Amino acid sequence: MKIKFPENFLWGAATSGPQSEGSKDKPHLNVMDKWFQLHPEDFHNQVGPEITCNSYEKYPEDIELMQRINLNSFRTSIQWSRLIDDLETGTVNQKALKYYRDYFSRLKKANIKLMVNLYHFDMPWELQEVGGFANKHVVDLFALYAKRCFESFGDLVDMWSTMNEPIVPVEAQYLYKWWYPYISDYKLAAQVGYNTILAHAKAVKEFKILFANDSKKEITVVLNLTPSYSKDDKPENIKAAKLSDEFFNKSMLEAAVNGRFNQEFIDVLKADNVLPEFNKSELDIIANNRIDFLAVNYYQPRRIQGREKPYSGENMPDKHFENFDWAEKRINPHRGWEIHPETIYNIAMDIKNNYNNIKWFISENGMGVEGEEKFKNQDGVIQDDYRIDFIKEHLYWLHKAIQEGSNCFGYQMWTFIDCWSWANSFKNRYGFVSLDLKTQARTIKKSGTWISNCIINNEFEIEENLVNKN
Numbered sequence: 001m002k003i004k005f006p007e008n009f010l011w012g013a014a015t016s017g018p019q020s021e022g023s024k025d026k027p028h029l030n031v032m033d034k035w036f037q038l039h040p041e042d043f044h045n046q047v048g049p050e051i052t053c054n055s056y057e058k059y060p061e062d063i064e065l066m067q068r069i070n071l072n073s074f075r076t077s078i079q080w081s082r083l084i085d086d087l088e089t090g091t092v093n094q095k096a097l098k099y100y101r102d103y104f105s106r107l108k109k110a111n112i113k114l115m116v117n118l119y120h121f122d123m124p125w126e127l128q129e130v131g132g133f134a135n136k137h138v139v140d141l142f143a144l145y146a147k148r149c150f151e152s153f154g155d156l157v158d159m160w161s162t163m164n165e166p167i168v169p170v171e172a173q174y175l176y177k178w179w180y181p182y183i184s185d186y187k188l189a190a191q192v193g194y195n196t197i198l199a200h201a202k203a204v205k206e207f208k209i210l211f212a213n214d215s216k217k218e219i220t221v222v223l224n225l226t227p228s229y230s231k232d233d234k235p236e237n238i239k240a241a242k243l244s245d246e247f248f249n250k251s252m253l254e255a256a257v258n259g260r261f262n263q264e265f266i267d268v269l270k271a272d273n274v275l276p277e278f279n280k281s282e283l284d285i286i287a288n289n290r291i292d293f294l295a296v297n298y299y300q301p302r303r304i305q306g307r308e309k310p311y312s313g314e315n316m317p318d319k320h321f322e323n324f325d326w327a328e329k330r331i332n333p334h335r336g337w338e339i340h341p342e343t344i345y346n347i348a349m350d351i352k353n354n355y356n357n358i359k360w361f362i363s364e365n366g367m368g369v370e371g372e373e374k375f376k377n378q379d380g381v382i383q384d385d386y387r388i389d390f391i392k393e394h395l396y397w398l399h400k401a402i403q404e405g406s407n408c409f410g411y412q413m414w415t416f417i418d419c420w421s422w423a424n425s426f427k428n429r430y431g432f433v434s435l436d437l438k439t440q441a442r443t444i445k446k447s448g449t450w451i452s453n454c455i456i457n458n459e460f461e462i463e464e465n466l467v468n469k470n
């Protein structure tokens with residue numbers, strides 16, 4: 001069966017500054033750089049962020065590769081810890097300015113639509129030391145940094161995003177101790193979550209002021225949506241799944257699209273005694289500075305039930321729900337995450353029905369594979385047929401949603417070149433292009449060649465066995 005996409009559909013890949021540039025010439029460390037200095041043993045094979053893909057030096061070569069696989073769009077992020085010399089006054093580092101301007105100009109020349117994100121978990125270290133987004137002064141410094149980015153690159157960037165997956169640091173750094181500074185504090189996490197949304201809205205405000213006379217300029221936030229499916233129809237499980245959605249999806253989604261928070265969510269925070277400090281003028285800023293379009297990262301859903309036994313642990317969101325192991329789930333055997341392509345359709349329909357059918361796109365989808373070298377053929381090309389099937393299945397459901405009226409205008413994969421990924425470092429490879437860590441050589445994978453044909457034709461052929469495989 002042929003699946004054809006609308007004209008001008010955006011096809012692309014996403015990465016981020018801290019995961020692809022390397023740290024050469026940066027005036028500041030960010031929290032990840034510092035974490036690696038303090039605890040290298042926390043990182044897979046003790047590989048840190050100093051080099052990553054060295055896109056700081058190799059970006060001209062990388063853009064040629066993007067052209068070879070016909071990408072018509074690309075996302076990366078500016079590193080706050082690279083662009084700004086004086087974090088308090090927002091003075092711009094001239095080397096960084098030159099680097100990003102050249103990088104972005106070359107993308108423009110190559111006719112690749114550029115989306116630039118401003119924050120991808122990479123809090124400058126000095127600001128992390130004073131609390132990061134727990135500190136409202138840092139919120140204001142983020143807005144200042146955002147303003148500098150808009151002023152410096154407004155002529156080169158096609159689409160802007162304030163932040164990538166803003167709920168992730170709340171979970172990883174302030175609730176579940178996955179990442180440095182390994183805090184588990186529900187009240188602090190709620191404050192960080194709220195302040196992060198405020199920082200996003202303040203950045204959007206700067207954007208709207210600067211580009212008040214240019215209606216073509218648009219801004220978003222990149223949200224990772226992980227819809228929560230209830231174990232069954234039991235009211236307690238449905239309620240638990242709904243609450244899990246409030247915490248991990250709707251809190252940020254409601255604020256960004258509708259400029260508000262759901263009352264049900266506020267009531268739970270109040271009852272749990274963790275309502276953040278806020279004031280009316282902040283709520284007005286959130287209400288009045290909504291996104292122009294939505295960017296969604298989708299990897300996997302959550303499977304949720306109510307607590308089986310009475311909860312006796314610390315005050316945590318998890319007192320309201322717990323994960324359950326769905327026996328029928330399909331698992332990516334190379335990474336361990338569930339594969340559930342139909343969820344992309346469900347997300348699209350939720351956006352259509354409950355978020356005014358706002359225009360949106362998939363800003364990340366992808367399949368991580370550990371030990372991917374074993375799939376190399378004799379020419380050194382990774383034969384990632386599993387990734388091609390993964391993409392086809394997700395695109396099938398996305399296409400179905402578009403046919404049913406979803407306002408989706410593009411699909412970007414995570415990622416372009418295999419990149420560094422926080423504590424996992426280079427363990428799981430996601431790229432259309434493989435990276436040799438010793439030589440920095442880049443080689444297009446089979447999926448890279450597949451996507452280049454898909455992009456040129458704006459369509460692809462899907463086999464019957466991949467349709468409705470869920």
Ligand code: IFM
Pocket residue numbers: 016019165297364414420421
């Ligand atoms: O590497 C990350 C990225 O930073 C955010 N989205 C998920 C990716 C893969 O884990």
